[in-house]
Amino acid sequence: MDADLLYQIALTLVPQIGPVQARHLATHFETARAIFHASGNTLKRIDGIGEARAAAIKSFRDFAQAEKEIAFIEQFRIIPLFITYPAYPKRLLNCYDCPVLLYFKGNADLNATRIISVIGTRSHSEYGRLITEKLIADLTHPGVLVISGLAHGIDAIAHKAALKNGLPTVGVLAHGLSQVYPSQHTSLAREIVKEGGGLLTEFMSPAMPDRHQFPARNRIVAGLSDATIVVETGVKGGSMITAELANGYNRDVFAIPGKVTDPKSAGCNYLIRNHKASLLTDAAGLKESMNWDDALVPAGKNNKQKQLFIELSREERLLVDLLQEKESMHIDEINQRSGLSNSTVAAAILNMELQNIIFAHPGKTYSLQ
Numbered sequence: 001m002d003a004d005l006l007y008q009i010a011l012t013l014v015p016q017i018g019p020v021q022a023r024h025l026a027t028h029f030e031t032a033r034a035i036f037h038a039s040g041n042t043l044k045r046i047d048g049i050g051e052a053r054a055a056a057i058k059s060f061r062d063f064a065q066a067e068k069e070i071a072f073i074e075q076f077r078i079i080p081l082f083i084t085y086p087a088y089p090k091r092l093l094n095c096y097d098c099p100v101l102l103y104f105k106g107n108a109d110l111n112a113t114r115i116i117s118v119i120g121t122r123s124h125s126e127y128g129r130l131i132t133e134k135l136i137a138d139l140t141h142p143g144v145l146v147i148s149g150l151a152h153g154i155d156a157i158a159h160k161a162a163l164k165n166g167l168p169t170v171g172v173l174a175h176g177l178s179q180v181y182p183s184q185h186t187s188l189a190r191e192i193v194k195e196g197g198g199l200l201t202e203f204m205s206p207a208m209p210d211r212h213q214f215p216a217r218n219r220i221v222a223g224l225s226d227a228t229i230v231v232e233t234g235v236k237g238g239s240m241i242t243a244e245l246a247n248g249y250n251r252d253v254f255a256i257p258g259k260v261t262d263p264k265s266a267g268c269n270y271l272i273r274n275h276k277a278s279l280l281t282d283a284a285g286l287k288e289s290m291n292w293d294d295a296l297v298p299a300g301k302n303n304k305q306k307q308l309f310i311e312l313s314r315e316e317r318l319l320v321d322l323l324q325e326k327e328s329m330h331i332d333e334i335n336q337r338s339g340l341s342n343s344t345v346a347a348a349i350l351n352m353e354l355q356n357i358i359f360a361h362p363g364k365t366y367s368l369q
Contacts, residue, residue, distance in 0.1 A: 005073075007032035008082045009066035009204070012101050017307075022100035024048050027082050036060070059195030070204045077176060079104040079298070080121075082243075093177060095223035095249050095333040099202035102220075105177055105197020108168040113143035114292060117221045117246075119239045120154025120231035125264055128232035129157050135229070136161040145154055147172060147225050149238070150185055155232045159192060169197040172224070174217035176207035198201045200224075215241050221245035223324065224331065230255045230277060233267035240267050247276055250332065251365055252290065254280035291328060291361035313341055315348045316357075319331055320368065323358070328367040 002008075002271055009154055011032050024047050025035050035043075035056065041257050043054035069071045072081060081088045081102040083200065089110040104110070119126060132154055136146060146162040148155040150171035162169035169192055177199060189199055202220065203213065219240055222245040230253070233239035245255045255277035258265020271274040273278035280286055302308070312320065319337055334349075335342050351368060352358040359369050 003176045004031045004033050004082075005070055006063060006081055007036055008080065008101050010060065010063055011035060011068050012202075012204070013065060014056050014060050015081075016053045019097045019099055021053060023083060023098065023182055026100055026103070031119070031123075032082070032328060043269045045076055051155055051267070052053065056214060065131070069204050072178065073103070076105065076177065076206075079106075081110075082136065087111075089224050090333065090336065091225070092220070092223045092278050094217065094336055097219065098127070102200060102202055103204070104198055104200050106170065106193045107196050108145060108170050108198040110145075110170070111143035112168070112201060114290075115140075115145045115147060116286075117147040117225035117228045117242070118158035118231065118240050119148060119221065119228065121233050121237065121239065121264055122151055122153035122155075122282060123264070124153045124157065124232050125262070128154055128250075128256075128264065131227050132157045132231050135165075135281065135283050135286075136167065137165050140165040140167055145170065147221055148173070149221055150180070150189065151238075152184075154181060154239075156185060156188060158231075159188060159197075162197070163195055166196070170224075171197075171199050173201040173203070173259055174213040175201065175209040176203045176205040178205040179208075181209040192225075200340075218242040219245045222251060223249050226250060227254060227286065228253040229275045229280060229286070230268050230271060232256070232264045235262055235267045235270050237267070240271075243271055243277060250364075252287070253277040253287060256280055258336075275324065290363040291365050292363075312352075312357075315344055316352055319345065319348055319352070320357070323368045326367075328361060328365045331364045331366065334366065 003057045019308055020327055029035050029048050040054045040058050043049055043057055083100045118132060143166055146158055146167055146169040148158045158169060159169045171189060171192055180189045193199060218241050222242050228243060228246040228251060230243050231237050243253050253266035255271045257272060257279055258268055272279050278289060296356060322334060324338055335345050337347055349358055353360060357367050358366050359367055
């Protein structure tokens with residue numbers, strides 16, 4: 001267990017320190033321990049902290065609560081994922097309000113090649129069940145991870161369909177890992193973990209399900225995925241919140257259309273009509289939109305080197321080196337991994353597109369020609 005874990009957990013307990021401020025602190029200091037040992041003057045000069053938050057950090061004393069959480073983590077083999085860890089979900093790093101610390105039970109790869117979230121109403125129709133099951137069955141492929149919220153309805157159907165088709169699936173929770181909500185899904189949660197998936201949350205183990213925690217959970221569902229698929233939903237509710245969040249994170253959003261008279265499809269139809277989601281009818285359409293028709297290349301097998309006889313700038317060479325690692329790469333990953341500004345990346349990509357070095361695919365992904 002990381003010796004810094006006590007301070008990582010403590011950071012999430014400090015009053016007035018939310019995910020955004022915690023991230024500023026975590027990236028400013030080498031360790032979480034250093035945050036609590038820094039002077040008040042040093043802390044208050046950090047972006048977004050100020051005098052009041054610096055004082056809250058310096059006066060924090062409730063390390064006993066963090067120690068209890070460590071005991072729970074060790075007893076139940078929970079994996080803590082601090083924002084600076086290599087195993088932390090890379091897609092979440094592109095979300096400004098991502099959790100600074102996650103708790104994970106399971107073996108799924110949270111940085112899988114292709115991640116989809118499938119969400120929808122708790123009171124689904126038979127149409128919703130059938131379309132969800134068929135969609136996931138037709139997406140079956142090594143490297144695909146299915147995300148949902150372990151709720152009644154479409155969420156549970158998505159998890160079960162993934163299990164049936166041999167796909168890992170992760171349930172993102174709005175509470176701690178000491179329980180499963182709803183309790184009727186306890187056996188489903190166990191099967192998800194047993195079959196190579198997992199349960200993920202930002203909440204400490206004693207945290208009970210609370211109304212305000214579900215939108216926080218939904219931002220993880222949205223940010224963790226390449227594409228969010230809304231199957232059935234009314235015009236209000238958690239699925240609509242998740243779709244809005246996914247749009248805000250520059251993720252692809254898809255919605256299954258339904259009858260204009262069906263209230264269960266009113267939210268999906270609204271998203272499509274207002275250009276907040278692309279119309280989706282089957283897995284083939286998703287693969288085409290996301291440029292997922294190519295075969296996935298197992299890790300370590302993509303050793304193809306492209307020889308380029310064109311003089312490139314330093315920034316362009318950096319992007320070429322990145323794109324040689326994969327058959328294709330999403331713009332968010334390029335921005336995050338390159339360390340360049342978004343405008344510099346955009347300019348370099350455009351220049352290389354004009355020179356036929358880089359090819360742009362649907363779904364904001366790029367590959368070398």
